[in-house]
Amino acid sequence: MVSDIQWVDPQIFELIKAEERRQATGMEFIASENYQSKAVLAAQSGVFANKYSEGTPGRRYYGGQENTDLMEQLAIDRATALFGSDHANVQALSGAAANVCIYAWLLEPGDTILGMDLTHGGHLTHGHPVTFMGKIFNFMRYGMKDISTGEIDFAQIRQMAHEHKPKIILAWFSAYPRELDYAKFAEIANEVGAVAMADMSHIWGLIAAGVLANPFDAWFQVMMTTTHKSLRGPRWSLILSKGTVSNPLKKPEDTSENIPTRIDRAVFPGVQWWPHMNTISAIAVALHEAAQPAFRTYGEQTLANAGTMAEEFLSRGYKLVTGGTDNHMIVLDLSETELDGTIVEQALDEIGISTSKSTIPDDPNPPYRPSGLRIGTPAMTTRWLQQDQIKTVVWWMDTAFQNHDNATVLEWLKKEVEQMSREFPSPSL
Numbered sequence: 001m002v003s004d005i006q007w008v009d010p011q012i013f014e015l016i017k018a019e020e021r022r023q024a025t026g027m028e029f030i031a032s033e034n035y036q037s038k039a040v041l042a043a044q045s046g047v048f049a050n051k052y053s054e055g056t057p058g059r060r061y062y063g064g065q066e067n068t069d070l071m072e073q074l075a076i077d078r079a080t081a082l083f084g085s086d087h088a089n090v091q092a093l094s095g096a097a098a099n100v101c102i103y104a105w106l107l108e109p110g111d112t113i114l115g116m117d118l119t120h121g122g123h124l125t126h127g128h129p130v131t132f133m134g135k136i137f138n139f140m141r142y143g144m145k146d147i148s149t150g151e152i153d154f155a156q157i158r159q160m161a162h163e164h165k166p167k168i169i170l171a172w173f174s175a176y177p178r179e180l181d182y183a184k185f186a187e188i189a190n191e192v193g194a195v196a197m198a199d200m201s202h203i204w205g206l207i208a209a210g211v212l213a214n215p216f217d218a219w220f221q222v223m224m225t226t227t228h229k230s231l232r233g234p235r236w237s238l239i240l241s242k243g244t245v246s247n248p249l250k251k252p253e254d255t256s257e258n259i260p261t262r263i264d265r266a267v268f269p270g271v272q273w274w275p276h277m278n279t280i281s282a283i284a285v286a287l288h289e290a291a292q293p294a295f296r297t298y299g300e301q302t303l304a305n306a307g308t309m310a311e312e313f314l315s316r317g318y319k320l321v322t323g324g325t326d327n328h329m330i331v332l333d334l335s336e337t338e339l340d341g342t343i344v345e346q347a348l349d350e351i352g353i354s355t356s357k358s359t360i361p362d363d364p365n366p367p368y369r370p371s372g373l374r375i376g377t378p379a380m381t382t383r384w385l386q387q388d389q390i391k392t393v394v395w396w397m398d399t400a401f402q403n404h405d406n407a408t409v410l411e412w413l414k415k416e417v418e419q420m421s422r423e424f425p426s427p428s429l
């Protein structure tokens with residue numbers, strides 16, 4: 001299909017080709033990115049893109065839905081089966097939009113949500129003051145008790161929950177390398193009648209692979225995930241819910257039948273309009289891929305690669321936020337060095353390795369020049385890099401950091417990166 005563009009729009013064709021070359025010759029270590037399979041990409045450019053389908057399967061506002069209904073229902077069924085939820089909405093346009101839909105479903109303006117401090121790993125969509133949601137709801141912050149281990153301050157969460165009576169207690173974050181004790185979150189939520197919600201955007205693929213714990217097993221009721229990170233799907237999201245009957249925010253009119261309707265209505269028409277049926281078909285393909293046994297191997301290797309990366313950086317004298325990792329990411333703490341997140345991100349860009357600068361807990365530096373660097377292994381594990389290659393990559397990264405202003409060294413490293421990249425091709429190409 002890309003070749004059709006060549007004759008219609010050569011300028012865009014050239015840019016797509018240039019991006020293909022960049023992805024083929026470079027390495028992706030941004031913790032939130034991945035490579036989609038050709039099947040997932042193909043579904044996104046399929047003819048479902050031509051269809052308007054407001055509503056849900058069997059209840060649409062336009063005709064001609066015999067195929068979209070079956071396709072969306074398949075995506076819903078695959079999502080609920082893979083994640084053990086009672087209900088799935090597959091229509092929210094992105095992680096940010098899905099979080100807004102959940103707030104619209106569960107909250108009234110002025111209600112309180114308890115979420116993680118941004119510099120401790122929380123996400124802007126969990127109610128930072130710069131966001132519109134921050135003006136509508138009352139977001140309060142908890143943090144880590146011990147940043148050298150990542151231990152969450154549950155005493156603080158309990159105290160804040162009892163004092164401020166949040167409607168949602170929100171777990172999981174954007175830059176947090178450790179497993180969470182979900183049962184403790186759920187216990188506190190239960191004590192104060194709040195919904196236990198998890199934003200699993202980063203690790204849903206690893207939960208699907210069966211290598212990290214599923215919060216639904218610890219009585220969480222609502223979850224959001226993006227589908228393009230460790231799950232390797234299109235850029236989109238899922239809203240999953242469970243345990244509707246015991247939902248502490250249950251209203252008199254709620255039954256296990258109509259709670260899903262309320263989520264679906266919060267998405268459409270509450271927050272957004274046309275669901276992109278082509279992307280939903282790509283989600284269905286990605287969920288099918290994630291249900292295969294090979295996906296478990298992928299999850300195991302992603303964790304093994306991250307573990308090796310952490311050990312290698314530690315053995316080279318680097319400091320890591322929380323001291324290591326239990327999942328797919330590490331966060332380097334450069335605050336005691338001459339370096340910062342921007343310098344090292346740019347040095348790695350020079351050699352063809354993409355990463356993202358990151359704040360560290362209570363970062364003294366501003367967000368556009370923070371003291372940390374977040375690195376993740378899901379994408380390069382999709383290209384089947386293993387521990388041996390990861391050790392070499394860390395050596396390259398370290399050399400690039402120490403020589404960030406030495407063009408000759410960076411040029412040499414770029415060639416090394418390109419050679420290994422070509423040996424481990426992306427499944428998208």
Ligand SMILES: Cc1ncc(COP(=O)(O)O)c(C=O)c1O
Nearest residue numbers: 094095096123173174199201226
């Ligand atoms: C924890 C978390 N929530 C929400 C989002 C937003 O997702 P999206 O980029 O799809 O809007 C992200 C992605 O950056 C994330 O990491």
